[in-house]
Structure formats: C-alpha cells, structure tokens
Amino acid sequence: MxxxxxxxxxxxxxxxxxxxxxxxxxxxxxxxxxxxxxxxxxxxxxxxxxxxxxxxxxxxxxxxxxxxxxxxxxxxxxxxxxxxxxxxxxxxxxxxxxxxxxxxxxxxxxxxxxxxxxxxxxxxxxxxxxxxxxxxxxxxxxxxxxxxxxxxxxxxxxSNYGAGDKLAHMVLCHKPGSELLLTVVKQGQLYMQRRIRGFSQLDRVSSEDLQLNVADNLSLELQRSMDYFESQLRQAPVASIALLMGGERQMLAQLLSRNFDQAVEVIACEQVQDKLAQWALAELERQTEEPA
The missing domain is CATH 3.30.420.380 (Nucleotidyltransferase; domain 5)
Structure with a gap:
C-alpha cells in the first residue's frame, strides 16, 4: 500500500x-x-x-x-x-x-x-x-x-485492528442492511477485502437459524477467503477471526469456533459505527506518531 x-x-x-x-x-x-x-x-x-x-x-x-x-x-x-x-x-x-x-x-x-x-x-x-x-x-x-x-x-x-500485532487477523464487519465485509489485516495494513452477499440481515438472524445453516454457510465463505490468503498471497494462516456486528454475535462466535482452529472473538462495542469512528481516531494518532 x-x-x-x-x-x-x-x-x-x-x-x-x-x-x-x-x-x-x-x-x-x-x-x-x-x-x-x-x-x-x-x-x-x-x-x-x-x-x-x-x-x-x-x-x-x-x-x-x-x-x-x-x-x-x-x-x-x-x-x-x-x-x-x-x-x-x-x-x-x-x-x-x-x-x-x-x-x-x-x-x-x-x-x-x-x-x-x-x-x-x-x-x-x-x-x-x-x-x-x-x-x-x-x-x-x-x-x-x-x-x-x-x-x-x-x-x-x-486495518487499525491489531495494528501492533505481527500476525494476520480476519475481521468480519456487518452493519444493518449491508452486505458482510470481510477483511484480512496485518500490522496496520489491509491484505484483502471482499463483500459477501447473502448476509445483509445477519444482525436479525435468530440463534436457531444460526445453528441450522447460517453459521455453516458463512464458514464456507470464510474458508474460501482463508484459502486465497494462504495460497494466492502466500501468507501464514490468520491468527484469529474477529466479529464486529450486532445481533446474536456471541452465538455466532461459538458456532464459527467449532469449524476453525483459530480463536473467534467478538469486538466489544454498542454500535458498529462507534468502533469505526474509534478506529478513525486510531488512524489519526498513528499518522501523528509516524516520522515525517
């Protein structure tokens, strides 16, 4: 970049x-x-x-x-x-x-x-x-x-998520009514991004529906992205999967963790836009700290 x-x-x-x-x-x-x-x-x-x-x-x-x-x-x-x-x-x-x-x-x-x-x-x-x-x-x-x-x-x-970490992380960001945004970030840099269709109502999905098929369908999409990251970009596997979203996010994290070796965590926030604004400030602070 x-x-x-x-x-x-x-x-x-x-x-x-x-x-x-x-x-x-x-x-x-x-x-x-x-x-x-x-x-x-x-x-x-x-x-x-x-x-x-x-x-x-x-x-x-x-x-x-x-x-x-x-x-x-x-x-x-x-x-x-x-x-x-x-x-x-x-x-x-x-x-x-x-x-x-x-x-x-x-x-x-x-x-x-x-x-x-x-x-x-x-x-x-x-x-x-x-x-x-x-x-x-x-x-x-x-x-x-x-x-x-x-x-x-x-x-x-x-990309400000885990900016000080040398390991790569997959972040799933979902806002109500929007398609799911998947990114892989490492050391403050964006390695890949894609919008995954079919999950625009993810924040409204019940725990029961998550367990029936939604979590497994999402797992397939995540695995495809992991395969691309490792084979096409020649990178080591991501260290974790982080969820930035509303709805039954704790249940989704539990279900995804059954399908992957990586830890699945929920990013704490009241609303997704709050965290994105916080990361905007983190970006400003990073730029201020970088040598001219």
Whole structure:
C-alpha cells in the first residue's frame, strides 16, 4: 500500500493543536469518537447538509480536527489491472480503466487506489468518490473552522485492528442492511477485502437459524477467503477471526469456533459505527506518531 498514490486515501494531512476526533459518516448520521470526554456521539445527517452537522459539532466541540471514514454509501471499489505507467500518469490511466465500470461520468469522480502489500496478480483496487460530495463537505468544514486531517474508507479503517500485532487477523464487519465485509489485516495494513452477499440481515438472524445453516454457510465463505490468503498471497494462516456486528454475535462466535482452529472473538462495542469512528481516531494518532 505504500506504493499507492495516497497510502491511506487521505486527501491532505495537517498537524494541529486542536481537538482530535475520529469520524464515521453514513447516509443517515455522522458518528464522532473522542478519546477524552464523551467517547462517542452521533449527529443526524439530512441529505447533504454538512454545514448543519459541522455547526452542531462546533457548538459542542470548538476547533475540531477530524479523521473521516466514509461508509460504503459514499464510494465504490473497483478491481482493475494495474496500469503499467509512471506514478504521475496513474490517475489518467485509471480513468480509462474504470470508465465502463461506473454509472456516472468519470469526470465527476475523485479516484484513488490501493493494492495488497503482497499482491501477486498485478491488480489494484480503485476507490471512486463523487467529487461534488467531497467539495461540499470540504466547503462546509472550512465555513465552520473544522479541520479535516484525512479521509479514509471502511476497509482501511479496519486495518487499525491489531495494528501492533505481527500476525494476520480476519475481521468480519456487518452493519444493518449491508452486505458482510470481510477483511484480512496485518500490522496496520489491509491484505484483502471482499463483500459477501447473502448476509445483509445477519444482525436479525435468530440463534436457531444460526445453528441450522447460517453459521455453516458463512464458514464456507470464510474458508474460501482463508484459502486465497494462504495460497494466492502466500501468507501464514490468520491468527484469529474477529466479529464486529450486532445481533446474536456471541452465538455466532461459538458456532464459527467449532469449524476453525483459530480463536473467534467478538469486538466489544454498542454500535458498529462507534468502533469505526474509534478506529478513525486510531488512524489519526498513528499518522501523528509516524516520522515525517
């Protein structure tokens, strides 16, 4: 990922003596994590009223410095062959690579990309975000004296799980109504990611249905991903499986643990967005600690 245009999909990074907050944005609300004071709180988002959100935020916390994580509501991920061009030519090459894969004009999109640290297939993952949305967000932040330290996405935020560990971990992240996000992370880097269809209502599945077939069906998907991680990326098996979700997560952890040698743990949180906002702040703190 160090070879990408922006290693963490951050459009800018600035150091400030301000109140640092991790932020998770979805289409309905914005969740903030503050290591001091109230650990997390949310503000409703009405359409694209970023100004209203930032006004309410600065009424509560003046001069905030934000590390943002966008939900999947705001971006697309597209896997393409890596263009064989110089770094300064990559952006233009990616435009041609994705122009037939998106439903809106490529001129209206901001593009970035990342790749696995151990990629063997010469592929890159392109992140496409609507430019107008970003411009409105930045304009509103500037209006209310809100500093944006960086912008990331869900997959990258999860790479902060076990960032200090030399072992790889599989993390399953599920938000109500969304497809299940599977990632494998190691030492603060994202090695692989995929959305698994068929589990969008996982938080509503009863213990009985989990025991009947859901856990076993999910286990098959996890095994496929483990096989890919070990054979295609030539990595040692993941050390653990972590669940970030609501619903009958403790029961699911017990059922999955019967099918795998790895420990299966539940990541403690009241709501998934709280943890994603917390990881956003962890990303900001990691960037601050890294040498310039």
């Amino acid at each position: 160090e070879n990408s245009l922006l290693s963490k999909f951050a459009f800018w990074q600035t150091k400030h003596d301000r109140v640092d907050l991790g932020v998770y944005l979805n289409a309905a609300a914005v969740t903030f994590y503050n290591r001091d004071g109230d650990p997390s709180f949310s503000l409703p988002l009405s359409g694209d009223d970023w100004s209203g959100v930032f006004q309410a935020l600065t009424d509560k916390i003046p001069a905030p410095n934000l590390q943002l994580v966008l939900s999947e509501d705001f971006y697309q991920l597209l896997v393409v062959d890596k263009p064989m061009v110089q770094p300064e030519e990559m952006h233009q090459a990616l435009i041609w690579s994705i122009k037939d894969m998106v439903s809106e004009p490529v001129e209206s999109l901001h593009l970035d990309y990342f790749e696995s640290p151990e990629s063997t297939n010469n592929k890159v993952t392109v992140v496409a975000v609507n430019k107008a949305m970003l411009q409105a967000l930045v304009k509103a932040a500037d209006k209310h004296q809100v500093t944006i330290a960086g912008i990331s996405i869900e997959e990258m935020a999860i």
